[in-house]
Amino acid sequence: MKVTVTVNGREYVRDVEPRLLLIHLLRDELGLTGSHWGCDTSNCGACVVWLDETPVKSCTVLAVMADGRRVTTVEGLGSGDSLDPVQRGFAECHGLQCGFCTPGMMLTARWLLDHNPDPSAAEVREAISGQICRCTGYENIVKAVLWAAKNGGQG
Amino acid sequence: MQVPAQVEYEKATSVEHAVTLLARYGPAARVLAGGHSLIPMMKLRLAQPEVLIDINGITDLCYINLTGTHLRIGTLTCHAQLLDSQIAGEHFAILHDAERVIADPVVRNWGTVGGSLCQADPSEDLSAAFAAMKGTMVIRGPDGSREVSAREFHTGPYETVVGPSELLTEISLPIRPGGGSGYQKVSRRAGDWPVGAAGAAVWLTGDVIADAGIGLTAVGANHFAAAEAEEYLRGKKAIEETLARAGEIAAENCRPVADQRGPADYKRHLARELTTRALRLAVARARGQAA
Numbered sequence: 001m002k003v004t005v006t007v008n009g010r011e012y013v014r015d016v017e018p019r020l021l022l023i024h025l026l027r028d029e030l031g032l033t034g035s036h037w038g039c040d041t042s043n044c045g046a047c048v049v050w051l052d053e054t055p056v057k058s059c060t061v062l063a064v065m066a067d068g069r070r071v072t073t074v075e076g077l078g079s080g081d082s083l084d085p086v087q088r089g090f091a092e093c094h095g096l097q098c099g100f101c102t103p104g105m106m107l108t109a110r111w112l113l114d115h116n117p118d119p120s121a122a123e124v125r126e127a128i129s130g131q132i133c134r135c136t137g138y139e140n141i142v143k144a145v146l147w148a149a150k151n152g153g154q155g
Numbered sequence: 156m157q158v159p160a161q162v163e164y165e166k167a168t169s170v171e172h173a174v175t176l177l178a179r180y181g182p183a184a185r186v187l188a189g190g191h192s193l194i195p196m197m198k199l200r201l202a203q204p205e206v207l208i209d210i211n212g213i214t215d216l217c218y219i220n221l222t223g224t225h226l227r228i229g230t231l232t233c234h235a236q237l238l239d240s241q242i243a244g245e246h247f248a249i250l251h252d253a254e255r256v257i258a259d260p261v262v263r264n265w266g267t268v269g270g271s272l273c274q275a276d277p278s279e280d281l282s283a284a285f286a287a288m289k290g291t292m293v294i295r296g297p298d299g300s301r302e303v304s305a306r307e308f309h310t311g312p313y314e315t316v317v318g319p320s321e322l323l324t325e326i327s328l329p330i331r332p333g334g335g336s337g338y339q340k341v342s343r344r345a346g347d348w349p350v351g352a353a354g355a356a357v358w359l360t361g362d363v364i365a366d367a368g369i370g371l372t373a374v375g376a377n378h379f380a381a382a383e384a385e386e387y388l389r390g391k392k393a394i395e396e397t398l399a400r401a402g403e404i405a406a407e408n409c410r411p412v413a414d415q416r417g418p419a420d421y422k423r424h425l426a427r428e429l430t431t432r433a434l435r436l437a438v439a440r441a442r443g444q445a446a
Contacts, residue, residue, distance in 0.1 A: 001164060018164035018207065021194075040157040041195060042262060054235075054264040060194050061265070064164050065187075065211060108261060129345040130259025 003067040007032065008076030016063050022056075023047045025063035026073060034074040034103050038132075045131030048104035049073045055108050057130075074103035077110060085152035086110050086145065095144030097135035104131055109145045118149055159197035163206040170295055170324060173210050178297050178320035180206045186322060187211070188231060191258075191266040192274035216269070216324060219243055226328045230269025234258070237268060246330050248440055249354050249433075252338035253284045259346040269323045277312045278348045283370030284338055285326060286379040287354035287433075293325035300324070306378045331366075333359040335441025339429040343416065349373045350416045351425030353381075353405070355433035357393065359441045364388045369401070369434070374426045375410035381430060383408045393438045402431030 004013050007030060014029055026032045026049065035058060038046030042060040049058045050072035078084040086109045089095060096102040105128055112119060112127040119127070124145045125138070133141060167173035177184055185204035187193060188211065196202035210216065216231035219240045226246050228237065237243055238254035257280050258266060271281050272292070282305075285292075290305040297320055305326075308315055317323055340352035354370035367388040369381035384405040391397045411422035439445035 017161065019159040019162050019197075021158065024158075040198070042191060045259075045261060048261055051265075055261045056265050057261055060191055060262075062159075062164075062187075062190065062194065062207075065190065065209060067166075127260055130261045 001064055003064055005063070005066045005069065005071055007071045008073060014063075018062060018064050020063045022049070022051075022058040022061040022063050022066050022071070025066070026058065026071070032073050032075055036100055036103055038100065043130075043132065044101070045104045045108070045128075046101050048107050048131065050107060050111065055111050072107070074106060077106060084110060085148040086113065088151070089144035089146075089148035090141075092151075093140050093144040093147050095137070095140045097133075097137050101131060101133045101135075105133070105141055109148065112145065113149055119145070121146060157198035159194065160200065160203055162197070162204060164209065165206060166209045166212055168212055170213060170215065170322060173208055173213065173322050174295055174297055174320060176206075176208045177322065180208070182319040184208050184319070186273070188267040188270040189233060189265045190270075191262055192270055192276070196274075210322070221246075221330075224330050226330060228268055228326045228328070230267065230272070230323050230325060232268045234263035234266050234268065234271075235260070238263065246334075247284075247288060247328060247336050247356075248446075249284050249287060249336035249338045249356060249437075252436075253280045253340070253352075253354065256280065256338075256340045256342065256349075262346070268326065272308070272326070273315055273317060273323055275309050275311075275313050275315050276348075277375070278373035280338070280340065280349065280352060280372055282309060282379045283352060283372035283376075284354045285328070285370070287338075287356045287368040287370035288328045288336065289356070289368045291327045291329075292323055293327060294321050295324045296321040302327075306380055309378060331358050333365065333441055335359070335437045335439070337433045337436030337440060339433045339436070341425055341429065348416070351411070351422045351429060353426065353429035353433045355430065355437040357388075357434065357437045357441055359393060359438070362392050362394075364391055364393050364397075364438075367401075367434070369405055369430055371405060371409055371426055371430065373411075373416070374422045375412060376405075376408070376426070381405035381408060381426075384430065388434075393441075395435075398431050398434040398438065401434060402427040402429075405430040 036046035038044040183205040336356040406427035
């Protein structure tokens with residue numbers, strides 16, 4: 001089935017099987033490997049991307065469900081010299097160790113700050129409660145998001 | 156690697172279109188809303204539909220509004236929208252209590268109210284909340300709509316009265332004077348299914364409980380409800396001993412089973428304690444003594 005998806009502002013048209021998961025479309029068909037494929041059971045949140053305006057676990061969405069929609073992945077958040085404050089926060093506060101959970105964490109963090117520019121630590125924890133850091137580096141992830149809120153919030 | 160088996164896919168553009176497609180494909184088809192229950196089931200081959208009818212384009216099914224004396228919730232409303240809805244929280248605090256502890260914020264963006272109910276997991280939270288509020292489910296089929304009480308909606312684990320060519324379109328909750336409600340859940344970790352949970356709604360006339368609704372989930376309660384405890388409460392004074400006794404009756408009449416979330420006796424303990432706590436909260440809210 002033919003799908004048209006706009007990923008990070010660029011339109012892609014692909015012919016896919018209805019059973020193809022969005023995470024696999026992104027990684028295997030479009031070569032956007034920034035989104036990580038983790039638990040496969042919508043528990044870990046490594047695969048979080050934005051579908052239109054909201055974060056979603058892309059291992060639990062079919063690629064055909066994204067037809068006609070916009071997807072934002074970590075590649076669309078910022079790169080090189082123009083990093084999003086959330087990305088800078090993770091760098092400043094040592095918000096990652098192995099880095100596997102990081103793309104999903106950052107996309108949820110960006111969404112949180114867009115809706116709540118000055119969150120409390122508890123609100124950050126609630127926002128990322130569906131995402132797992134197996135290095136257990138949660139303290140620094142929370143610090144990184146709070147840093148981003150203080151240093152440029154809207155991105 | 157978990158991927159669903161091969162499946163055909165159709166996009167429904169309206170409720171009528173969805174019902175037509177469902178009637179055409181029969182039991183081989185499954186409705187795809189948020190997919191956050193169905194897709195994991197398909198990955199595990201616990202569900203193997205031949206066709207998916209995607210209803211995400213039917214924005215007509217996405218609403219929460221107040222009409223007359225009822226709060227009406229369209230079934231494509233996602234959990235996050237219900238949690239954000241001021242009118243839902245104002246009239247039924249139980250909905251916000253429950254939504255706050257359903258899955259996690261990212262899953263709540265995509266999982267839908269209708270999907271949760273139709274999945275009919277025996278540990279599902281909203282099923283207990285709607286049972287407590289004595290809601291009505293509106294189901295559309297080829298011959299029009301029919302209404303079913305929340306208490307008759309589930310026919311067993313993972314089974315509902317919704318037929319193969321029918322679609323759940325709305326949940327309607329009656330707003331009655333003197334009402335208050337609350338939801339209490341114990342789970343092992345953030346975002347998990349409950350070990351046990353109880354929802355309560357009370358309608359007071361002065362100090363007396365004119366009517367009560369108690370919903371229970373994950374503890375083997377018939378139709379997610381504690382009918383015997385409700386019967387006991389009707390006409391009684393809303394005092395601590397009464398609420399405690401209702402908790403005991405609720406626990407006596409459910410049939411929890413041991414699983415990886417906990418032993419049966421602990422779940423029975425939760426049924427008692429959480430029923431009483433939910434009632435206490437519902438009464439305090441009905442009296443305007445709690446937020």
